[in-house]
Amino acid sequence: MPARSDHSRDIDIEFRGVSRHYGEIRAVDGIDLSVPKGTFFSFLGPSGCGKTTSLRMIAGFEQPTAGDVLIEGSSVVGTPPHRRPVNMVFQHYALFPHLNVFDNIAYGLRQRAPRPARAEITRRVGETLDLVRLGGFESRRVWELSGGQQQRVALARALINKPTVLLLDEPMAALDRKLRRDMQIELQTLQRDVGITFVLVTHDQEEALSMSDSICIMRHGRIVQAGGARELYDEPVNRYVADFVGKSNFLDGTVADTGASGAVLRLADGRTIAGRYTSTATPLAREAKACIAVRPELVSITAAQKPAGGMAVNAPARVKNRIYLGEQTEYLVAAEGLGDILAMASKTSELASGGFSPGDEVVIGWPESAALVLAEE
Amino acid sequence: MRLYAAAIYLFLYGPIALIVVFSFNAGRHAASFECCGTSWYGRTFNNQFLLEALYTSLLVAGTTAILATIMGTMAALALQRVRGPLRVVYDAMTYIAIIIPGIVIGIATLVALVTAFDAINPLLAALWPGGAKAAPQLGLGYASVIAAHTLFTMALVIVIVRARIQGMDRSLIEASADLYATPWRTFRQVTLPQIFPAVMAGFLLSFTFSFDDFIIAFFVAGSKTTLPIYIFSSIRRGITPETNVIATLVLGVSLTLLISAQLLMRRRAGAAGSN
Ligand SMILES: Nc1ncnc2c1ncn2[C@@H]1O[C@H](COP(=O)(O)OP(=O)(O)OP(=O)(O)O)[C@@H](O)[C@H]1O
Numbered sequence: 047m048p049a050r051s052d053h054s055r056d057i058d059i060e061f062r063g064v065s066r067h068y069g070e071i072r073a074v075d076g077i078d079l080s081v082p083k084g085t086f087f088s089f090l091g092p093s094g095c096g097k098t099t100s101l102r103m104i105a106g107f108e109q110p111t112a113g114d115v116l117i118e119g120s121s122v123v124g125t126p127p128h129r130r131p132v133n134m135v136f137q138h139y140a141l142f143p144h145l146n147v148f149d150n151i152a153y154g155l156r157q158r159a160p161r162p163a164r165a166e167i168t169r170r171v172g173e174t175l176d177l178v179r180l181g182g183f184e185s186r187r188v189w190e191l192s193g194g195q196q197q198r199v200a201l202a203r204a205l206i207n208k209p210t211v212l213l214l215d216e217p218m219a220a221l222d223r224k225l226r227r228d229m230q231i232e233l234q235t236l237q238r239d240v241g242i243t244f245v246l247v248t249h250d251q252e253e254a255l256s257m258s259d260s261i262c263i264m265r266h267g268r269i270v271q272a273g274g275a276r277e278l279y280d281e282p283v284n285r286y287v288a289d290f291v292g293k294s295n296f297l298d299g300t301v302a303d304t305g306a307s308g309a310v311l312r313l314a315d316g317r318t319i320a321g322r323y324t325s326t327a328t329p330l331a332r333e334a335k336a337c338i339a340v341r342p343e344l345v346s347i348t349a350a351q352k353p354a355g356g357m358a359v360n361a362p363a364r365v366k367n368r369i370y371l372g373e374q375t376e377y378l379v380a381a382e383g384l385g386d387i388l389a390m391a392s393k394t395s396e397l398a399s400g401g402f403s404p405g406d407e408v409v410i411g412w413p414e415s416a417a418l419v420l421a422e423e
Numbered sequence: 424m425r426l427y428a429a430a431i432y433l434f435l436y437g438p439i440a441l442i443v444v445f446s447f448n449a450g451r452h453a454a455s456f457e458c459c460g461t462s463w464y465g466r467t468f469n470n471q472f473l474l475e476a477l478y479t480s481l482l483v484a485g486t487t488a489i490l491a492t493i494m495g496t497m498a499a500l501a502l503q504r505v506r507g508p509l510r511v512v513y514d515a516m517t518y519i520a521i522i523i524p525g526i527v528i529g530i531a532t533l534v535a536l537v538t539a540f541d542a543i544n545p546l547l548a549a550l551w552p553g554g555a556k557a558a559p560q561l562g563l564g565y566a567s568v569i570a571a572h573t574l575f576t577m578a579l580v581i582v583i584v585r586a587r588i589q590g591m592d593r594s595l596i597e598a599s600a601d602l603y604a605t606p607w608r609t610f611r612q613v614t615l616p617q618i619f620p621a622v623m624a625g626f627l628l629s630f631t632f633s634f635d636d637f638i639i640a641f642f643v644a645g646s647k648t649t650l651p652i653y654i655f656s657s658i659r660r661g662i663t664p665e666t667n668v669i670a671t672l673v674l675g676v677s678l679t680l681l682i683s684a685q686l687l688m689r690r691r692a693g694a695a696g697s698n
Pocket residue numbers: 068071072073074091092093094095096097098099100249
């Protein structure tokens with residue numbers, strides 16, 4: 047066993063320069079990360095970015111071609127899956143079809159040496175089934191269960207072993223929207239209750255943002271940005287993250303002037319717009335290609351006769367489309383010199399302004415702090 | 424058109440039906456049919472030669488089925504790991520082994536065995552500690568029939584088990600490993616139960632093939648007489664109602680085994696498929 051690093055007590059999983067190449071394909075390409083004990087961590091990214099491969103290297107189904115994977119401070123490179131203190135919930139659950147619910151859940155306990163007593167196994171299976179709210183399902187056949195129930199069995203089968211880390215590969219992908227929402231909340235509550243570190247793989251940004259303490263956004267096998275939901279949303283490191291997490295309006299341009307905390311961009315038509323750098327971004331050079339990103343909910347939309355005060359940008363615009371979303375209303379407007387802009391009006395501002403219809407002349411604007419200057423990559 | 428189809432089936436199954444009916448002949452001769460009695464069944468089971476041939480056939484078929492099932496299953500599991508062009512070659516060779524005519528296998532095995540015996544027997548005689556007289560002589564017999572049948576039926580088992588393994592969810596094996604099972608326990612607790620119906624089906628088919636085979640056995644059985652060989656030789660002495668009885672019994676056994684194999688393959692595939 048290699049020497050344990052001193053912070054090993056607080057860090058459950060650590061990647062040090064981890065790569066997994068398949069010939070020319072760089073599924074994972076030099077990743078560094080650490081997951082503190084007891085946190086809910088997510089890998090988020092588009093299809094093929096290397097999320098599953100990363101997770102499978104923690105589980106032991108894949109070996110890194112370079113770098114080191116550590117669990118609780120000890121390197122596990124070369125350790126086969128059955129000797130790792132982690133358990134996985136598979137994307138399609140991978141429940142054993144020839145075993146009933148009880149035997150599926152007891153499977154992990156029965157592999158242990160010494161094997162727990164029969165009464166002990168029965169008790170713990172019962173407890174775990176209660177935990178996932180499937181009490182009394184012991185003798186059911188797994189293929190008779192609904193998708194949601196199968197997922198709970200898969201969860202129970204992993205959790206009963208009290209692993210150091212629970213791995214989840216897109217566990218919600220097979221569920222319908224409503225059930226998915228319920229399970230997300232349930233999973234989050236469960237994680238807090240059992241206190242085990244959860245590592246989730248998902249390509250659904252809403253899911254990652256709503257459940258995780260910490261999220262790692264990946265692209266082409268590399269980490270683009272890692273941080274909490276709030277940091278990723280409010281302080282994206284570049285355009286890719288701002289685009290992937292939530293919605294944004296983007297205005298392309300080149301840097302006309304730059305300072306320590308912000309920059310001024312010149313747009314294609316010569317107009318200049320000022321914005322701030324995010325705390326995670328590095329300042330840009332003059333004439334560099336960049337963009338301004340503005341979140342739709344920070345764009346104010348007012349009637350043409352009474353533009354809102356205190357805005358750094360005010361532009362006349364015409365409403366093209368209006369989508370009523372219940373708690374909010376989404377407007378797509380054509381703004382002069384800025385192109386199409388998305389604006390999200392809250393219920394209160396809708397009540398104050400009376401709302402707008404397609405064709406209405408309006409003024410849109412945003413304060414300087416809402417405009418983020420972001421590098422393209 | 425419908426009449427045509429009916430005629431074909433009549434043509435196909437007519438003779439078989441006749442044999443079954445004739446096996447219940449109450450008369451003394453095969454040529455004249457007197458309805459109906461099981462007296463020939465009784466006589467058949469008192470025929471010492473026949474019982475011996477039946478015993479030989481059961482022994483050969485049983486051993487063949489066991490060997491072919493074990494080796495075929497292991498081969499199928501190993502082949503699963505072979506990737507790329509090599510796999511295509513192996514697959515092709517497996518299929519070819521199935522469609523090679525029995526007569527070719529019979530002759531080929533005969534030639535191979537005889538050549539091998541000719542080479543080994545003098546060696547054995549020379550090296551045997553008790554002297555050349557005491558040395559065993561390898562020759563055609565049980566072992567050679569079993570070997571030839573195993574070769575042939577193993578390919579069948581490989582194909583059946585392979586199909587089942589390919590239909591199996593790989594993540595089940597990973598899930599088992601993830602739940603602390605060693606590779607051996609994963610095999611016993613997950614892989615084997617999953618492929619078991621196919622293994623059983625392979626066993627039954629191998630048994631049937633070996634039990635029914637005449638051509639290969641005829642070439643390599645040496646002095647041993649299997650049931651099909653016995654029937655063949657008894658026919659040369661003239662057809663008796665006894666022949667019909669044996670044919671009916673063989674038909675019954677084969678059909679039962681084949682249907683069981685078919686049911687096994689179908690039922691479990693359905694159960695796992697609905698998951
Ligand atoms: N066994 C393999 N052999 C070759 N290439 C592979 C293998 N496994 C994964 N890859 C490639 O590595 C890349 C990352 O795959 P991975 O499964 O980690 O993606 P992912 O982020 O999980 O995507 P998705 O959201 O679609 O599941 C992909 O381009 C994939 O084609």
